[in-house]
Amino acid sequence: MKEIRRRDLFLAAGLLILLWQFSAWLVNLPILPTPHRVLMVFWQDLTSGDLLGHFLISLWRVAAGTILAVLAAAPAGLALGQSQRLHRFFSPFVYLLYPIPKVVFVPVILLFFGIGDVAKITIIFIILFFQILVLVRDQAASLRPELIESVRSLGAGRKALFWFVYLPASLPAIFTALRQSVGTAVAVLYIAELFATTRGLGYYIYFQGSTLLNYPAMYAGVIAMSLLGLMMYFAVDRLERWLCRWQYVS
Numbered sequence: 001m002k003e004i005r006r007r008d009l010f011l012a013a014g015l016l017i018l019l020w021q022f023s024a025w026l027v028n029l030p031i032l033p034t035p036h037r038v039l040m041v042f043w044q045d046l047t048s049g050d051l052l053g054h055f056l057i058s059l060w061r062v063a064a065g066t067i068l069a070v071l072a073a074a075p076a077g078l079a080l081g082q083s084q085r086l087h088r089f090f091s092p093f094v095y096l097l098y099p100i101p102k103v104v105f106v107p108v109i110l111l112f113f114g115i116g117d118v119a120k121i122t123i124i125f126i127i128l129f130f131q132i133l134v135l136v137r138d139q140a141a142s143l144r145p146e147l148i149e150s151v152r153s154l155g156a157g158r159k160a161l162f163w164f165v166y167l168p169a170s171l172p173a174i175f176t177a178l179r180q181s182v183g184t185a186v187a188v189l190y191i192a193e194l195f196a197t198t199r200g201l202g203y204y205i206y207f208q209g210s211t212l213l214n215y216p217a218m219y220a221g222v223i224a225m226s227l228l229g230l231m232m233y234f235a236v237d238r239l240e241r242w243l244c245r246w247q248y249v250s
Contacts, residue, residue: 033216042220054204055224061117061200062189062232065124066178072125073132074174078166080133081140098134102127103188110195120192120200124185131177139173140166172247175240179233186229201225 017035024034045051080087080094106123113119143165152161193202201224209218240247 031215033219038216038219038223041216042223045217045220046224051204051220051224054199054201054221055228057199058189058193058201058225058228059231061120062124062185062228064117065121065185066128066182066232068121069125069128069132070174070178073129073177074136074167074170077133077136077173078140078162078170080137081143081170082166087137087141094130094134094137098130102130103191106188106192106195110192115195115197120189123188123192127185127188128178128181131181132174135173135177136170139170143169171244172240175236175244178236182232182236183229186225186232190225201228 020035024032042051046055080090102123105126109119109122109126113122189200190202190205193200194206197203201221205218205221205225208214208221
């Protein structure tokens with residue numbers, strides 16, 4: 001099954017490259033260079049260290065925001081799912097804040113935290129936090145009461161219930177939220193890196209395309225940011241297969 005999926009991924013990537021090549025021939029303008037030209041520039045900038053430096057900065061920002069969101073939202077979601085009192089108090093706030101597109105907070109966060117890494121990590125954190133919180137809360141609240149009572153009858157306390165019942169049951173919800181949010185987080189990171197910064201893939205793409213009019217380098221940055229999103233997505237998928245092995249036992 002894994003080989004079929006990998007083969008299909010390579011086939012899809014090949015078809016996209018062919019479509020890109022055909023579109024470049026059809027348009028025949030500098031704003032859409034051929035894949036070969038872009039890949040050459042991508043490799044040159046990567047080996048020179050310029051593109052790699054921007055990539056690592058963006059990777060650090062996304063990874064830090066993701067880790068902080070998981071550490072904060074997963075316990076909070078479990079607490080809301082376990083406690084009716086906490087759920088009644090906080091659910092109105094979650095209900096109001098969850099649907100708001102978090103990208104609207106970018107100017108506010110930049111005003112409060114400046115233009116450094118803290119602001120960009122905070123943006124990623126806010127996006128992922130609510131996704132994880134809601135899914136983990138719902139997963140924890142949906143656990144059957146007889147399951148909880150059966151574990152309690154064996155002498156398990158609140159701490160044991162957390163580690164051996166609520167947390168394992170909520171892990172799939174955490175990974176689902178991460179998969180749903182990784183693309184959005186990378187997209188918002190691109191927007192955040194456009195503001196008063198000289199490091200990061202968002203800055204690299206904008207500077208190369210809008211200032212230098214170096215379109216092959218701009219597309220090389222787009223490829224790098226796409227690879228960043230794919231890396232995060234595949235890392236979440238691999239981690240889920242490792243920590244939630246029971247879901248993949250046939």
